[in-house]
Amino acid sequence: MSEPPGATVTLPLTSVADEPSKPLTAQRVLPLRRPGRWIATAVVLVLVAQFVHGLVTNPFYQWDRWGYWFLRPTILDGLAITLEVTAYSAVLGLVGGILLALARLSRSPVLRAVSWTYVWAFRSIPLIVVLIFLYNFSALYKTVSVGIPFGPAFFSFDESRLATDMAVAVIGLSLNEAAYAAEVVRGGILSVDQGQHEAAAALGLPKGYQFRRIVFPQALRSIIPNYVNQLIGLIKGTSLVFYVSLLDLFGSAQTMGSTYPGDIVPLLLVVTVWYLILTSVVSVVQFYIERHYARGATRSLPPTPLQKLRTGLTDLRARIRREAAV
Amino acid sequence: MTAKTLEALADVEAATVEVHDVHKWYGTHRVLDGVDLTVRPGEVTVILGPSGSGKSTLLRVINHLEKPEIGYVSVNGEPIGVKRQGERLKELSERAILTQRGRIGFVFQNFNLFPHLTVLDNVAAAPVATGRLGRTEAQELARALLARVGLADRTGAYPRQLSGGQQQRVAIARALALRPGVILFDEPTSALDPELVGEVLAVIKDLANSGTTLVIVTHEIGFARETADRVVFIDGGRIVEQGPPSEVLDKPRHERTKDFLSKVL
Numbered sequence: 001m002s003e004p005p006g007a008t009v010t011l012p013l014t015s016v017a018d019e020p021s022k023p024l025t026a027q028r029v030l031p032l033r034r035p036g037r038w039i040a041t042a043v044v045l046v047l048v049a050q051f052v053h054g055l056v057t058n059p060f061y062q063w064d065r066w067g068y069w070f071l072r073p074t075i076l077d078g079l080a081i082t083l084e085v086t087a088y089s090a091v092l093g094l095v096g097g098i099l100l101a102l103a104r105l106s107r108s109p110v111l112r113a114v115s116w117t118y119v120w121a122f123r124s125i126p127l128i129v130v131l132i133f134l135y136n137f138s139a140l141y142k143t144v145s146v147g148i149p150f151g152p153a154f155f156s157f158d159e160s161r162l163a164t165d166m167a168v169a170v171i172g173l174s175l176n177e178a179a180y181a182a183e184v185v186r187g188g189i190l191s192v193d194q195g196q197h198e199a200a201a202a203l204g205l206p207k208g209y210q211f212r213r214i215v216f217p218q219a220l221r222s223i224i225p226n227y228v229n230q231l232i233g234l235i236k237g238t239s240l241v242f243y244v245s246l247l248d249l250f251g252s253a254q255t256m257g258s259t260y261p262g263d264i265v266p267l268l269l270v271v272t273v274w275y276l277i278l279t280s281v282v283s284v285v286q287f288y289i290e291r292h293y294a295r296g297a298t299r300s301l302p303p304t305p306l307q308k309l310r311t312g313l314t315d316l317r318a319r320i321r322r323e324a325a326v
Numbered sequence: 327m328t329a330k331t332l333e334a335l336a337d338v339e340a341a342t343v344e345v346h347d348v349h350k351w352y353g354t355h356r357v358l359d360g361v362d363l364t365v366r367p368g369e370v371t372v373i374l375g376p377s378g379s380g381k382s383t384l385l386r387v388i389n390h391l392e393k394p395e396i397g398y399v400s401v402n403g404e405p406i407g408v409k410r411q412g413e414r415l416k417e418l419s420e421r422a423i424l425t426q427r428g429r430i431g432f433v434f435q436n437f438n439l440f441p442h443l444t445v446l447d448n449v450a451a452a453p454v455a456t457g458r459l460g461r462t463e464a465q466e467l468a469r470a471l472l473a474r475v476g477l478a479d480r481t482g483a484y485p486r487q488l489s490g491g492q493q494q495r496v497a498i499a500r501a502l503a504l505r506p507g508v509i510l511f512d513e514p515t516s517a518l519d520p521e522l523v524g525e526v527l528a529v530i531k532d533l534a535n536s537g538t539t540l541v542i543v544t545h546e547i548g549f550a551r552e553t554a555d556r557v558v559f560i561d562g563g564r565i566v567e568q569g570p571p572s573e574v575l576d577k578p579r580h581e582r583t584k585d586f587l588s589k590v591l
Contacts, residue, residue: 199438202389203452203504204427207420213455217442296441296484 065266069256070273078252079274085166085238085248089173090231096174097181104186115182122179128240131172135165135244169241177234184226188219220293228286235278249274330459331466340367340539341402341429341507348387348397350380350563357383358394359563365508365556368537372550372571375560376586381543384560385510388541389430390423401429401508428456431501431509435516437493439485439500445472446481449500456504464503471499475529491522495529508539515546547590551575559583 055061069075103115122130192215200210242251253267260267287304294301303311343365350358357380365371375381386392388399390407398415399406407423408415418426439448449468453459459467472478475495485493494514501509511530515523527549534540534553544550550557550571557574559566561582567574578584 193438195434195436195438196440198391199434199440201424202391202427202430202432202434203455203500204424205452205455206424209455213451214440218440293442296443296486298486 060265061269062263062266065263066269069253069263069267069270072256074252074256075249075270075274078247078249081166081241081246081251082235082238082249082278085169085173085241085246086231086235088170089177089234089238092170092174093177093181093230093234094185094227096178097183097185100178100182101185101189104182105189119179119182122176127172127176127237128243130176131168131240131244134168134172137168165241165244165246168244169238169246172244173234173237173241176237177230180230181227184223184230185219187226188221188223189215191222192218217293221290221297224286224290224293228282232279232282235282236275328463328466331463331470338505338507338538340537342367343388343508343539343541344400344403345384345388346397346400348384348394348399350383350387350392350394356563358387360397361560361563361565363558363565363568365539365541367507367539369555370534370540370553371542371556371558372554373541373543373558373560374545374547374550374574374586379560380563381560382512385432385512385541385543388508388510389427389432391432393417401426406430425456428452428458428504429507431504431506433494433497433501433509433511433514435513437485437490437497437517439493439496441485443484444481445477445483445485445488445496448485448496449503452500453503458504467503468499471502472496474502474532475499476525489522490518491525494518494526498526498529498533502533506538508541509533511540511542511544513543513545515544545590547575547587559586561586 056063100115100118103111104119106112196214196218197210200214205214238248239250241248242254247255250271253271257264257267291301291304343363345361345363348358348361349356359380361380361384363371363384373381373384383392387394388401388406390399393407398408404426405415406426407418409418410416439445440451443451446465446468449471450461450464453464453467454461458464469478469481472481475498477492477495477499480488480492480496485496488496494517498509498514514530515526518526523546527546530540530542531549531553542550542554554571556568557571558568559574559578559580559582566580566582567578574583575587578587
């Protein structure tokens with residue numbers, strides 16, 4: 001932030017020849033005053049204060065009931081299901097997306113066409129339709145232990161209803177997620193400079209190594225922010241699994257809401273806060289992953305919030321010392 | 327240093343490069359129109375020519391970054407990217423081509439260093455990835471090569487933290503890490519600020535003196551005069567004339583060569 005005007009600064013005095021009073025160049029330039037900005041700030045602060053005040057004092061929200069529900073085992077069980085479904089779908093979706101992107105970028109017209117059609121289909125069909133379709137499908141076929149689209153037997157399902165619902169949810173979300181992830185990954189790979197492919201080829205690096213160590217790490221720089229965006233959509237998208245009778249975070253709250261109709265609002269707030277927490281955690285993780293893959297892309301790494309705080313404090317201390325000395 | 331690293335540092339036997347009647351075209355546009363060229367071991371060949379004459383394409387055909395439609399290139403008698411099958415040439419597998427490229431160094435105009443790897447890892451990557459050296463040995467080799475190009479103190483830096491001249495010197499060290507018998511330079515100083523050109527040319531000159539076969543596409547006529555054993559002038563996808571610099575640069579016989587030189591000198 002700028003210093004208050006009039007604070008004397010120790011600029012080296014440029015020699016304006018024999019000027020008796022303070023030469024122009026010896027003083028700091030006065031910053032422009034911006035009254036409009038101050039007014040806008042004040043208005044926004046008032047609005048925010050009003051909103052917070054309403055949130056806290058309005059009996060409609062029933063914060064005591066919120067406190068009662070927030071850590072209830074039934075909610076936490078739902079949270080666990082949400083996390084589980086998200087984790088499996090995120091990994092399977094990304095793996096599927098990478099394979100689809102590679103197929104799309106391959107020289108084989110068949111692979112390209114299949115990949116294109118897949119992405120086209122799953123981006124067109126609403127997720128809820130996919131889920132309910134799979135749900136009915138699983139009613140026809142009792143054992144859903146095979147049919148995981150990407151990777152070997154990652155899950156071992158018993159024949160209990162829960163496991164089947166879980167499988168339906170994960171498969172549905174992964175199929176959907178893979179279509180979007182494919183586009184994210186493809187965009188990332190295309191963003192890598194052609195010269196990198198050429199240099200890798202000219203050095204005779206094996207094909208797999210070229211992709212894993214040269215192209216993909218660079219592609220990740222553009223993949224990560226986009227994929228995290230996807231991931232956040234996925235976290236929220238898991239709330240749809242309620243419709244295939246899997247009691248996730250939203251599903252549990254919904255069920256409790258029908259048992260205790262008076263608590264619907266606090267239950268929705270419980271869900272809201274949990275989703276906010278999940279998204280925040282993902283954002284923090286995103287920051288550090290991005291920072292990791294920024295190595296070499298910028299001349300120096302962006303500072304972590306902790307480092308920013310530390311330099312901020314140092315600057316502040318220096319400024320206080322300077323002004324005390326005047 | 328381990329024996330393996332020392333061996334990797336020893337001077338390599340310089341290679342012979344033969345270009346056999348190479349034709350290359352994009353659609354109807356003929357880029358190379360029957361080029362024959364023999365580069366003897368240890369020879370420094372500079373390729374000159376106006377832009378669009380096909381000189382970069384010729385260089386890229388040598389390490390098979392571009393596939394010629396007709397003709398082939400051989401290094402030490404071994405055809406690159408193709409093999410003889412009866413009366414015809416047949417394309418090699420990608421893996422085989424990648425192995426062959428290890429014997430041919432290539433230095434790009436835009437350096438094309440790997441920005442996410444440190445300078446040391448840029449140089450050490452290829453010997454490790456191709457299984458020639460272990461990680462420690464490759465890094466030892468990389469340090470020695472970086473010292474040779476005058477960058478012993480920048481091993482931990484990332485390419486974007488270096489000047490253009492330094493980046494190009496890293497790129498040269500990277501090309502050297504596979505002990506190539508021939509190194510190809512595609513306008514190695516064209517992307518550099520004028521004051522940085524000298525440091526890169528000095529490194530190339532040092533390589534020339536060490537007896538490695540070099541093929542250099544450049545616009546640095548002064549450098550060609552000083553360092554080249556042979557100058558090849560290319561125009562319209564054909565070699566117009568070639569010979570020692572004293573002949574081609576000072577007493578060109580062809581109108582087109584004279585015309586080109588009068589523009590660049």
